[in-house]
Amino acid sequence: MNILLLGQVGAGKSSIVNTITSIFGDFASHKAEITSSDQIVTRVYRQYQIRSSTGKELAFRLCDTKGIENGETIRTADIQQMIDGKKSDMETSEPSYGGSNISNIQRLKDNVSGFVRSTKRWMCGAKTLDINKRAYCVVYVIDASSLHSIHETVENYFKDCRKLMKQNGGIPEIVVLTKADYCSKAVKGDLKAISYCPDIKNVVQMVMDKFGFLENQIFPVVNMLKDVRVRTETSILFLMALRQMLFQGREYIHELADKKEIHTDVYSDHIVQAKL
Ligand SMILES: Nc1nc2c(ncn2[C@@H]2O[C@H](COP(=O)(O)OP(=O)(O)OP(=O)(O)O)[C@@H](O)[C@H]2O)c(=O)[nH]1
């Protein structure tokens, strides 16, 4: 099951790959490149196979993507390729910028072409899609500490992404709120405070108000950055989020099978394996 990580430059997408790899591998992983500078780090699409501590491949991959910059509009064709599993590992993504008028027209065109695409797919069955490669869940990675000052274009970007997921038959969406430690001293001192801290509750409410997510789709976390050993509190937060991604992804697979977009004999194995 491929899980697509989308979000702003520096939001913590690659750090999530490292944290989850560390949790399952039982050691601190630096597989995905991150940096402490403000520069864009991830420039290409990367698929990371997650393995257990014994090296066994687990039944999901995290797909790290190039971050969105302020002023950028949705790269519909690019994201569609990722959803359909047609983007190769290490492939680049060109940013797309546009003024508000261009962006509105483009958005309209995207809506229409998205509708045509989903209708076509419904009519012919998605036989050309490789079910191992396509995405079954999308994760919006949002920096909790800077949400209050999020750029309007980035806000629109997320809204447009949500529309695209709907056009694709309702791909499950999860929000992972990183850098919760920057939002609250209590969380910085004790990760357990994340579940009751008012500062974090406010950020969660802001995500609900801005983007229309439900509370159970939003997971505040703190990435593993300096620790050599994986802390239990870190693991619990990430595993809860991951469990939700996999459950919802599985439901989506069932729906695709019911609509005959994928064949049950092909996907049943994957469902069994997707149990954590
Ligand atoms: N305090 C804190 N810092 C974090 C957290 N997650 C990520 N960071 C820091 O944020 C910076 C950016 O993290 P990345 O994982 O590289 O972000 P990215 O979204 O992959 O960025 P691009 O690849 O440039 O799009 C790094 O300096 C990380 O150490 C977190 O939960 N808490």
Ligand SMILES: [Mg+2]
């Ligand atoms: Mg990155």
